[in-house]
Amino acid sequence: MKKTLLEDIAKELNVSKTLVSMVINGKGDSYGISKKTQQKVLEKASELQYTPNVFARALRTGKSNLVGLLVADISNPFYSQIAKYAEKALAAKGYNLMVCSTEEDIEREKKLVQLLAEQQIVDGLIIATTSNDGSIYKTDRLKKFPIVFIDRYLPDFAANYVVADNYQGSFEITDLLIHKGCKNILALNVSPAYISSLKDRVKGFKDALKKYNIPFKQENLIEISFNNIKNEVREKLVKVLNTNTNIDAIYTLNNHLATACLEVFNEFGIDKLKNKIHVASFDDIDLFNFVKPSIISVAQPLEKIGTESANLVLKLIDSKSEGAEPVKMVLRTSVISRN
Amino acid sequence: MKKTLLEDIAKELNVSKTLVSMVINGKGDSYGISKKTQQKVLEKASELQYTPNVFARALRTGKSNLVGLLVADISNPFYSQIAKYAEKALAAKGYNLMVCSTEEDIEREKKLVQLLAEQQIVDGLIIATTSNDGSIYKTDRLKKFPIVFIDRYLPDFAANYVVADNYQGSFEITDLLIHKGCKNILALNVSPAYISSLKDRVKGFKDALKKYNIPFKQENLIEISFNNIKNEVREKLVKVLNTNTNIDAIYTLNNHLATACLEVFNEFGIDKLKNKIHVASFDDIDLFNFVKPSIISVAQPLEKIGTESANLVLKLIDSKSEGAEPVKMVLRTSVISRN
DNA sequence: ATTTTTGCCTAAAACGTTTTAAATTTTCAT
DNA sequence: ATGAAAATTTAAAACGTTTTAGGCAAAAAT
Missing domain, CATH: 3.40.50.2300 (Response regulator)
Incomplete structure (x- = not known):
């Protein structure tokens, strides 16, 4: 049982794979594909259980629908809670999360950023950075890459962040x-x-x-x-x-x-x-x-940090927001007093 | 500053991109590329800071160098510790980890497995399953997909697992x-x-x-x-x-x-x-x-579970181990007595 | 009755690799 | 020198999508 491709659907219906692709991506209307044809395509696609090949798509479009989360230590409950809520928020928008531990090691952080961002493996990054001066984020490419810092921000660095107050x-x-x-x-x-x-x-x-x-x-x-x-x-x-x-x-x-x-x-x-x-x-x-x-x-408002940072990074990804003012979100904490 | 491609290196050296690809992938010798040429290619590659496009490579080879980890709840320290050690072991072999929470929801687990495995986004999976009968793992495709269960195994199901005793x-x-x-x-x-x-x-x-x-x-x-x-x-x-x-x-x-x-x-x-x-x-x-x-x-031996499951899944990925007997690893726990 | 517009659809190129099959160059024996 | 063998190298196809640029009818306008 081979994987279903666009072409398989196209052949069965005697249409082009272009058309199938358009319909699958919800662009049927804007490309003026007749309702009837769209219907046929969608039915056949679900009949054959078509799911697009993520890599081919990513290669062609330059978008992976992945977001990376870099934290110092994923086994720290502080970060793992944030991870949980971020993942949830991302999943709701069709994105998946890649979590990586930097072990509070700036070299490892640099390597991961290089791999994930410069390589365009992820469409955006959420980072609890170990960097003090943000130097590793000052390359041309990274400056316009969707990055949201959490927990720690970089002073003197115009960047988006979501942190506790x-x-x-x-x-x-x-x-x-x-x-x-x-x-x-x-x-x-x-x-x-x-x-x-x-x-x-x-x-x-x-x-x-x-x-x-x-x-x-x-x-x-x-x-x-x-x-x-x-x-x-x-x-x-x-x-x-x-x-x-x-x-x-x-x-x-x-x-x-x-x-x-x-x-x-x-x-x-x-x-x-x-x-x-x-x-x-x-x-x-x-x-x-x-x-x-x-x-x-x-x-700290962990759920909020997770959710808001996820939503913000998605917004950055969508808007290609060149030149927009960075968003700086500082969330209130609450003091818990025990008798 | 555009990304460097194979072709850029090839042009600068007046060789074919085939050759460059071979050298970059360490197959220069086996394809009989002269030492001198290999040297040139590697130098130029590092000069131009070449890094291969992961998606193109994954599309062509069907390998992503990603491993997925599915757990019930990443904010549970039990799982987040395992995640940490698994990530470490994988990174050592050039793989990255994708962590996903299933929220103890078998439907979500099924969706994730479909996405990650059937879609070939990951090369292998480490799973703390919520399934009781393993029915979702009984498709033809999944049976030969590299999967290592952790924490929980499926009775009556010939699968690889690493669990505590x-x-x-x-x-x-x-x-x-x-x-x-x-x-x-x-x-x-x-x-x-x-x-x-x-x-x-x-x-x-x-x-x-x-x-x-x-x-x-x-x-x-x-x-x-x-x-x-x-x-x-x-x-x-x-x-x-x-x-x-x-x-x-x-x-x-x-x-x-x-x-x-x-x-x-x-x-x-x-x-x-x-x-x-x-x-x-x-x-x-x-x-x-x-x-x-x-x-x-x-x-429970968390570090060991993380490390061993990671290594096992890598072994499965490498060996294309059709028909090999599943590995069943049961690790001793230790009782901690407090006065 | 021709031209224009509209509605619907498609061929082919492109994304950046790896791999296959073959071409070219070099070396060696005669 | 010449052909065969060995050593290097390459062109082109393939992976599965999306997008560009355009094609072809049918309907509408002249």
């Missing part, structure tokens, strides 16, 4: 901590710290302190390198808590840091820590619903 | 519970219960009971429908615990059930529950490291 979320959760009486908050950040979302979170944190005239101390912002989170957190956190005994809150700037902290708590016993330490984290993961000490967190 | 894991964890003194274990299963991994877990559970001459009671195996887990767990769990007060352990058959149980515990307060209830779960998630009551769990 990291500043607002961080400001609000810090504000909440302060309202709960915290005066000496220890913040944990993760390198590479040039990533826009992290920078904005730090800024929100600092500005909230400023609002209440609490001086920011550099030693209260610890930086952990992303590829050795567990160990560094253990090391540095224990040290700080031992030397600086009036820390009254810990604020982790992403979910990995939070998990690492909780592990340290576990290991050393929560009670050994000063009693009234509050814990807060950017990102909201399932875990936080179950864990003591109870954690307040900033939930 | 669900029976062994379930047997061992039940055994462990019994050793801890439990005599009245409540097991929570999830529908659709025809899924092989779940059936094997149930069997392991029952056989472990049998080993110690503990009679299996049907009312100690509760079934929860997968699309309403949270509510049903709350409802049924509370009821059972109230009526049947000598339950001394709860064993959830997957990670979703476990999370739902923990939520119920949270809601009603752990202390309200009989003190000495042990909690066990198939699957091992991050959460379990942090939660009280402490949970024993069965960890």
Whole structure:
């Protein structure tokens, strides 16, 4: 049972494959194919279970109906949730999704972009970039390629993005901590710290302190390198808590840091820590619903990021929007307070 | 700056594009192209940054160098971890991965398989199937298409699969519970219960009971429908615990059930529950490291499942292995005991 | 009764590769 | 030198579409 081709349908009906192609693509009317003929073609096509060859079509039209999603780590629930919703939104419009992990490696990101975009394998890209300066996106070809950045945007780079309002979320959760009486908050950040979302979170944190005239101390912002989170957190956190005994809150700037902290708590016993330490984290993961000490967190609108970025990239693909102003979408986060 | 084509290289060197194609594809030697010419071609190709057009190549050869991964839900960490490792293994061999969520919907699975496999978009598929009888895989075309099932296999269906040893894991964890003194274990299963991994877990559970001459009671195996887990767990769990007060352990058959149980515990307060209830779960998630009551769990070899399924599907693709015996890989799980 | 318009349809080229079959050039033995 | 054999190289077809440019009737306008 061979695959049905346009030609098979054409032969059976004694028409040209041109005509069949037109009808199949819904252009029958605009090319003035009679209703009767269109009907015949569609019936025969479904009878023979015709499905167009994607590669031939892509070769001819330069369109693949694929969208790529590049994230640092697909096994991070933050990204996999976004992936899920993006896929759904794309599927609704007849597009398929290719997910690739960059492993927070800019070289791998570059290779993938080259492969997927320059090669025109995908019609558009959704990217959580690891790049700091966006240099890899400054080629002529890529500048007019449909790309939507998510989670992290590139400063000084006119590009479309859909991100959470990291500043607002961080400001609000810090504000909440302060309202709960915290005066000496220890913040944990993760390198590479040039990533826009992290920078904005730090800024929100600092500005909230400023609002209440609490001086920011550099030693209260610890930086952990992303590829050795567990160990560094253990090391540095224990040290700080031992030397600086009036820390009254810990604020982790992403979910990995939070998990690492909780592990340290576990290991050393929560009670050994000063009693009234509050814990807060950017990102909201399932875990936080179950864990003591109870954690307040900033939930990002994952579904919205996924859906909106997908729709935006489709819009870019459709509109061939040369020269249009880039769309910058900043979505509100919500602070989740647990008793 | 137009894309470089085979023809561009050919023209610059005054050779045919046939020759260039041969050299680029590493077939220079076998076609007897002189070393000198090969050298020239490769140099010029890299000078002009030639990369072949994937679609033209796929159209001509019928090979796309893509592999599809179909899972029930990419946002489930179980699957997203597998995805990560599969992607890595594939990338190492020059293949890319397309991940698609089926949402545990057999119709969507069918559509995706049709699109990806029958359409030859991908060269092979890795699938966590929702199908119970495998009927959608029994077409002539699919029977000889490179498919590796993961997580769940299809009984009565000669197919390649890579799965965890669900029976062994379930047997061992039940055994462990019994050793801890439990005599009245409540097991929570999830529908659709025809899924092989779940059936094997149930069997392991029952056989472990049998080993110690503990009679299996049907009312100690509760079934929860997968699309309403949270509510049903709350409802049924509370009821059972109230009526049947000598339950001394709860064993959830997957990670979703476990999370739902923990939520119920949270809601009603752990202390309200009989003190000495042990909690066990198939699957091992991050959460379990942090939660009280402490949970024993069965960890599946996620990395291995991802890597091995990827390698297997590549082997199938390469070997055009008609008629070869299907590979059935059953990987040991490990029971993780927390004090 | 011829020309023009309209309505419907088609042949052929094009997309960028790979592969087949054959052509050309070189080398070697005579 | 000459023909056969060996070593290189190539033209053209093929993969399955979409699109361009146009063809041919039938209907309408002159």
